[in-house]
Amino acid sequence: MFLRSGLIGLSFTLAAHSAAAGDTFPLTIENCGQSVTFEVPAVSAVTVGQAATEVLFALGLGGKVLGTSVWFNDVLPEYADLNAKVERLADNDPSFESVVAKRPGLVAAQYEWHVGPEGVVAKREQFHDLGIPTYVMPADCAGKDNTTGGDGTRTRMFTTGSLYRGIEELAAIFGEADKGAELVADYKAREAAAVAKAQEVALEDASALFWFSSPEMESDPFVAGQKGAPGYMMQQLGLRNVIETDEEWPTVGWETIAKANPTVIVIARMDRRRFAADDYEKKLEFLRQDPVASQMDAVRNNRIVVMDAQGMDATIRAIPALEDLAAELSVIGSSQ
Structure with missing residues (x-):
């Protein structure tokens, strides 16, 4: 047209x-x-x-x-x-x-x-x-x-x-x-600096999960697929995405996620309250109390990063989110 x-x-x-x-x-x-x-x-x-x-x-x-x-x-x-x-x-x-x-x-x-x-x-x-x-x-x-x-x-x-x-x-x-x-x-200059910072951290075979929200707290969560903005961040920062689908935000069961056992879990913080899991504090509570999710290494070692929800999407907030994640990885790398 x-x-x-x-x-x-x-x-x-x-x-x-x-x-x-x-x-x-x-x-x-x-x-x-x-x-x-x-x-x-x-x-x-x-x-x-x-x-x-x-x-x-x-x-x-x-x-x-x-x-x-x-x-x-x-x-x-x-x-x-x-x-x-x-x-x-x-x-x-x-x-x-x-x-x-x-x-x-x-x-x-x-x-x-x-x-x-x-x-x-x-x-x-x-x-x-x-x-x-x-x-x-x-x-x-x-x-x-x-x-x-x-x-x-x-x-x-x-x-x-x-x-x-x-x-x-x-x-x-x-x-x-x-x-x-x-x-x-x-933004290009800031992105390059964040990637360079992350590359200084030697995280061996590090993996990650990005959790956006869930229809219900106990239901399968909306998590980031391989090729969206979070996938790009993980690729640039040397992290392997434990979710292998190309869907933008697929739902994946916690037993499958726990079996993949991500090194780091990134959860979305938002003011929207369409779903119960929009509240990042409820996400944290779930991860620490659920009998399956709580056994993941990322949870047991408190390697949980809270990220602006819009930073998980293709927005201008993705650049500061990349900077913040690079800084968090530096902390995680120094503690290993």
């Missing part, structure tokens, strides 16, 4: 790489299987997903955000005052009507399952028919099949390149390509 809007047009082909060339309009971006063209820079946005919201805040574009939705944690502290001035349409999934009512120049989504072929909020075409262009963070569709149900399946390993691409493209859409390049350069 090709959408051309008088207000917006986003297309960021790798060949032309318009953003890098400057703020050139019309601007066309190939985004998650669709071409979107902006005749002039976008002037406003509604975000469906915390990741898209915080990217716009980090780019200094918070004043152009008319409404937000889908929150896992409180906004980053440095954006608290700014975020307080922006209407929160919903903590979780907003209605199509509430997004359209803001008359945004752009709908920026974190996940394709919110705004996509089977969109929980709406299909992209529903917005496009109203002249509202959409943009889905490419980290959720690059090398990923979102038609498999659930959180999708990675067809190749996530890399921060898709995250950085999203930052650059959003900046370009608003005519702020220089801001995007500056922010990406900073």
Whole structure:
């Protein structure tokens, strides 16, 4: 599908790489299987997903955000005052009507399952028919099949390149390509430093499990598959993922996990309370009291790392999460 809007047009082909060339309009971006063209820079946005919201805040574009939705944690502290001035349409999934009512120049989504072929909020075409262009963070569709149900399946390993691409493209859409390049350069430097720090730690045959949440405390947990953002972190930091599937967030039984016996367990901390296990303290309590989970070496030796839930996803929080995990591995390595 090709959408051309008088207000917006986003297309960021790798060949032309318009953003890098400057703020050139019309601007066309190939985004998650669709071409979107902006005749002039976008002037406003509604975000469906915390990741898209915080990217716009980090780019200094918070004043152009008319409404937000889908929150896992409180906004980053440095954006608290700014975020307080922006209407929160919903903590979780907003209605199509509430997004359209803001008359945004752009709908920026974190996940394709919110705004996509089977969109929980709406299909992209529903917005496009109203002249509202959409943009889905490419980290959720690059090398990923979102038609498999659930959180999708990675067809190749996530890399921060898709995250950085999203930052650059959003900046370009608003005519702020220089801001995007500056922010990406900073994150790349921090990522390289974190990886270098972890490589100084010699953890022999170290393995890890990333636990996001669980429908019920005793039920099989949602854990990170091989090729998502946590898989990338583990690969970069020299950790072996004990979960071998390519599903983004599969459910795996505790007996299977205990048999794999990870060296380190990373658990998500979030403010959302959709599931009981969203509370990281309840995760800790479960690990220490469950007759199966409590016998794992990571639990018995207190090698449990608490990580920002958004840091486990393809978001700008993944970079500080990588830094924190590298620091934790240094501590674990020195105690062995």
